[in-house]
Amino acid sequence: MEEKVLDTINENIEEVTEEESKVKYYPPKKRMKGGDLIFNICNGIFMLLFCVITLYPVVNTLAISFNDGVDAMRGGVHIIPRMFTTENYEIVLALKGISRGAIISVLRTVIGTLLALAANALLAFIVSQRKFVFRSQLSLFWVITMYVNGGMIPVMILYKNLHLTNSFWVYVIPGMVSGFNMLVMRTYMEGLPYELQEAAQIDGAGYMRIFLNVISPLCKPIYATVALFVAVGQWNSWFDTMLYNRMSDQYTTLQYELMKMLSAVTSLKGNASAATTGQSVNITPISVRAAATIITMAPIVALYPFLQRYFVTGLTIGGVKE
Numbered sequence: 001m002e003e004k005v006l007d008t009i010n011e012n013i014e015e016v017t018e019e020e021s022k023v024k025y026y027p028p029k030k031r032m033k034g035g036d037l038i039f040n041i042c043n044g045i046f047m048l049l050f051c052v053i054t055l056y057p058v059v060n061t062l063a064i065s066f067n068d069g070v071d072a073m074r075g076g077v078h079i080i081p082r083m084f085t086t087e088n089y090e091i092v093l094a095l096k097g098i099s100r101g102a103i104i105s106v107l108r109t110v111i112g113t114l115l116a117l118a119a120n121a122l123l124a125f126i127v128s129q130r131k132f133v134f135r136s137q138l139s140l141f142w143v144i145t146m147y148v149n150g151g152m153i154p155v156m157i158l159y160k161n162l163h164l165t166n167s168f169w170v171y172v173i174p175g176m177v178s179g180f181n182m183l184v185m186r187t188y189m190e191g192l193p194y195e196l197q198e199a200a201q202i203d204g205a206g207y208m209r210i211f212l213n214v215i216s217p218l219c220k221p222i223y224a225t226v227a228l229f230v231a232v233g234q235w236n237s238w239f240d241t242m243l244y245n246r247m248s249d250q251y252t253t254l255q256y257e258l259m260k261m262l263s264a265v266t267s268l269k270g271n272a273s274a275a276t277t278g279q280s281v282n283i284t285p286i287s288v289r290a291a292a293t294i295i296t297m298a299p300i301v302a303l304y305p306f307l308q309r310y311f312v313t314g315l316t317i318g319g320v321k322e
Helices: 002-022 034-065 087-093 098-128 135-145 152-161 179-190 194-202 207-218 220-236 239-244 254-267 285-316
Strands: none
Touching: 034 285, 087 285, 098 135, 098 179, 098 207, 098 220, 098 254, 135 179, 152 239, 179 220, 194 207, 207 220, 220 285, 239 254, 254 285
16 A cells, blocks of 8 residues: 555656656846947947948949949939849840850869868968978968069069960969968967877878868868958959960950950940940940949859858857867
């Protein structure tokens, strides 16, 4: 009889415990002080104004790009096109070398970014090693290259002697190693726990396996940041095309073709010649410049959301030390 009573009591205790575990605990809400409330309101207003100031030029350029060129000269186009048209994009996309330039720009951006990322990461890993004898001397050497260069004419002669002019590789090879990117990667790698490398060495891993399997997975945030820096630089570059591949149409780039078009449109004061589109049309430098800006900006804007989470991770990693 006593055993049945004890069993019944234990069952009731278990039921009560289960019910209490299901009950969620809501801590009492703290009342916000007057100073904190004013700070939050002012902070929200400031961030809203900052977003408007940042986004308005982009939205305004987009509206002008879809607005009639002659009407855009009157002004007053802000967020919404007053006379909607796609003629500006048709003019830009009808350029003779635009398709070839777009292909070369995509190739140089992809190949140049991958090779630059690999080269800088390997150099940063080598210089970040504590046992490397010349780590300080090499770091100083790359710092000097950030402030001193040979000049445009010597560089032009050097590239010509290396047979890099009038070739695709002039876009890729000279930019593979960057002192700034390498030092940024080295600093990030030095902040990683060195015990990870020692544990891998104890397990028999070599330096290359440590770099690929231990260091690189932890360096995704800095890799994404440097990759975006290099990709933006490669995509927006046109001056090297004018210097080294001006006489070779097969290696022209999108930015260089758009630069030539804007120069021609500006010099003609809004009258496009039939050499670009096959017929005379009424355009203005403002509208065509806006369309060209949107075309060149769109790929980078589309790429950024995929790398944003790595930026957030890169800002938080290393913020807390145990």
